[in-house]
Amino acid sequence: MLVLADGEGILIDAIGDKQTIFDGMDIHLGIGGKWTEDVVGTNGIGTALWTGEPVFVHAAEHFCAGIKSWTCAGAPIRDPFDGKIIGVVDLSGHPDIFRPHNIALVTAAAREIERALADSQNEERMRLLEAFISSTRNYRSSDGLMIVDRHGRAVYSNNVPLKDKKRFGDTVRQDGRNCRLPELSSSGFLDSVATSLPRDMQSCNVCPLELDGDVRGVALVFPKIESRAVSVGNVTAPQRLQTDRSLIIGESEALLSAIDVACRVGETEDVTSLLIEGETGVGKELFARLIHARSQKSASNPFIALNCGAITKELFGSELFGHTAGAFTGASREGKAGVFELANGGVLSLDEIGEMPIDIQPFLLRVLEERVVHRLGDSRPRPVDVRLVASTNRDLKREVDAGRFRRDLFYRISTVSIHVPPLRERGADSVLLIEHFNRKIAAKKNGFPLHFSNEALDALLAYHWPGNVRELRNLVERLHILLNRGFVDLGDLPPEIVMRHPASAHEGSTSDGAPGSASPVLSFEDAERQAIQNALIAEHGNLSRVALRLGVSRPTLYRKLEKFGIRRGFI
Template sequence: MAIHDLIHKGRDELNLENLLQVKNWMTPSPFCIKEGQTLREAAEMMIENRVDGLPIVTEDLQFIGIVTLRQALYYFVNGQENELVESSILKRNYAVINQFDSIFSVFSMPYNQLPVIDTSGMLIGILTKRDILDGFSKYIYRLQQKQNSAEVLNVILESAYEGIAVVDENGILQEFNEAYSRFTGIRRDDAIGRHVTEVIDNTNLHLTVKTAIPERGVVQNIQGQDMVVHRIPIIKDGKVVGAIGMLIFEGVTEIYKIYERLQENHIKDQTEERPFTLNKEQDSRMTLDQIIGVSDAMTTVKRLARRAARTAATVLITGESGTGKEMFAKSIHHLSPFATGPFISVNCGAIPEHLFESELFGYEEGAFSGAKKGGKPGKFELADNGTIFLDEIGEMPLMMQTKLLRVLQEREAERVGGIKKYQINVRIITATNRNLKEMVDKGEFREDLFYRLNIIHLHIPALRERRQDIPILLSYYIKEICDKYRIKTKSFTQEAISAFMQYEWRGNIREMLNSIESLVTLVDGPIIELMHLSESMRGFEKGVIEERKPLISKGLMEEAKMYENEREKELIIKALKTAGGNKSKTAELLGIHRTTLYQKLKKYNVT
């Protein structure tokens, strides 16, 4: 059987044909009456054993016929109860069946009891209408189980954080789950049916089918990032019919993190507990797999960031305050060709205007009153062969915008008070929580600088726009904060988590992190309940509890999924309106196949 059949016909083979065979539902060695006995004896036997009929057999169990309770009653009424049982079968009132027949084929026979005989004519069982109904009931149950198993497997595939891909014996993709789709940016519908080498970078999955050799924990570079993967052949009846590929970790960095945790635990066991003030300095390095988020919005941004990192192009990161713009900037730096150089961060909103130029480009000795002896290098010099991150670029004065534009164009700068220019070889990443396009329209930001900075644009979604990530963020940060304060790990009740998911979080992750830290330090017990949350969170929870009541009773992942579905439905309705109800145009606007659109319209009951 091909891998396509294994996947799309249930994965778990259930031999329903064998299940339906008569031998599985008949009553073996049934009560019988032998020829030569009377109808009275037959009636007494039927009453005693509570059956409606008895097979009539010879001494060597050869089947002759059936006597029913109704026939016996007829002879009793006519005073013939002492007649022999074989006299009641003057004409054929039965049909015989084989133990290998299907109950489907015998169901329509107009008899309440069906004798089952072997090839020699010996009676081996009896099949009643009730037996047939029991068989049908079990058959339907197994069909439902099979369907549920397929659905459960599909849910598991689509809920998995790891990317999962399945190929057939020819290396053609038969399964490509949502996690893999988000990571590669290739839609599932577009991936399935194509050769795996056309979809996944540097894959050997098609070779696994040929060699039948499993590979576990190997490193594969996908979209410029080293990933840890498994490749496992699928064997059916001694033949390789396909292979499964899995991204076990989001990146090799995850292995280092595991190793570091093992080391920390080992050291903790061998040394005395250190004072709270002697915390280990956090490594400033940051990679995308350390940024928490599995929602579509975050995985899309991560994918774009990976692609941006492979180039030297200037990147503009936008998003509300507290969304993690600097984390993305560091991640891009450490995945880029400039990773061996320094990462220099400059907060443009914190530098006084008269010091801006000297801070960015440095100054020579004696350039101004109070200048250090020997001068001072600027941020651009310090970032040589690395990355300079200009945070809050929207706060940069117009005069400095002009000088920055010239530096970007000429790739050289000059210290304040100096006469010699120096070359600039840095990667430039900027970030802002302001709308630069509106600032350009108002004359507050140079248009030419805006277009120079906006070569690659990454917009980090607000926390309220990716609510399904909140449970994962809560789980991570509560453990981190408990470890920080060296207290036993605490947990949230479902009601408290629901309130976290419903709150607007105008301060985004920074606000949520402060809330978690406050709760961890102030709540005495190990469980953080709804009543422990701030009044504003509880008030917001009460305001929307009726609207979201069905969500609160469900599991967290299911709750997050429902948020995602609501947003998807809204997008589809909006696209339909934009397309004037045209389904083909709507599918094109959404970037999905028309068949997929029809499925989603049916799913959300949208007409």
């Protein structure tokens, strides 16, 4: 029989004589069996994996007594991309098949598999390059470019500075072989790519590359920048923690403070459960994904999200803990794993946990305390290692006082609480978000970004945003769909936004308070310049306090000072 095993020594396919395959089942030489040396000792599969060389193991040379009546020859299969062993092809049977050339046979089979893999990888590489050329606009030959496939492999690189390559561990070429980025999951592919980048490289543009309707890779474009330090006069902007631009957009102090807490929680393994609080639409799940990405232990493991508000009371237990076959009417015939098992080793995000029925909450508390789950209808405990990130738009303390949420569960999940600020408390972040969604939606439609008038931006900045970031994103998408021209004016915005336009506050009043004449309305840029100058005067030129007063980061303030030609010495 000829068998194929993966890099973990687990058999994934077998062909050959039916009687031999049947006999192999007696020694677990069948699909699903594990044949590493630490499990069964010396054997053709496990020893080939261990040594990285073709091996022949005959009869009594096997370690285990039960397999001494077999002969096997195994050869490792290497990934043509980086030379990593990814499997073994093995010829096994009773001792009468012993022939010296058996090892040459499996070696030839392994080389043929490697050639087929190399052809497939080269074809995929060419198709990704063609997808980049056909779909990406505004790429300059001076920009750095790295194309990554869905397995995290850097299949192409150009103009990426050596110092940036080394941050990946000499990724693109190392000892004459290709290497790969940190392992990426197939779920949330773009998020995984972006959060796998070193912090000081996360300002690059991440462009999805689609093949046959699926995202099969990304292009990382590193715009050429003459100097990474931004200077204003004699002041040099210090490097500060850069947030992942593909996940969370914003530079306000309130947001950066929440991000800082999330990053620190993600980087420690001591906190196994935490609570994210915030209004609907602020992006609580993005913070859960950020925590998952920052975790050294779980970043490459599952991220499972479950919305508690979208599950009926009857199905809560099954969704959380799973069930056995026939555990209840309508149960799956094969049984089903719950989200705790699916998230084992990674992060489980329970959104809107305040919607969880109170009679289910004791069982959740027990799982968090004991780290084991019991499927419905099954008494067997199943250990789980899961970091729980709960999120809610409710005031859980008030829910506890009202008896709708268990006090002991609240204190268990709120060891660390992160408050995600609403958009109205994030200052000029709305402008950054408008620009982000504007470009993202334009790229998706193969079009051009919209241009907003100063009046339109004034109105958007003054709006309360009850739906937060989700409402803003939907508005930008609607403008892309409805407008036939590439310009957005005040009249193109919804009435509820226009009503809060700053000009309306001055209608019917004069500068001295008398009705009948309107005070002058500054343009968006003039108002921004005046606000910065006023803050500089009020804070006596202290840029840290100016940035805090304006609700922006120091790097953003430096860029604005340079843009408007403002020096601290003007005061």
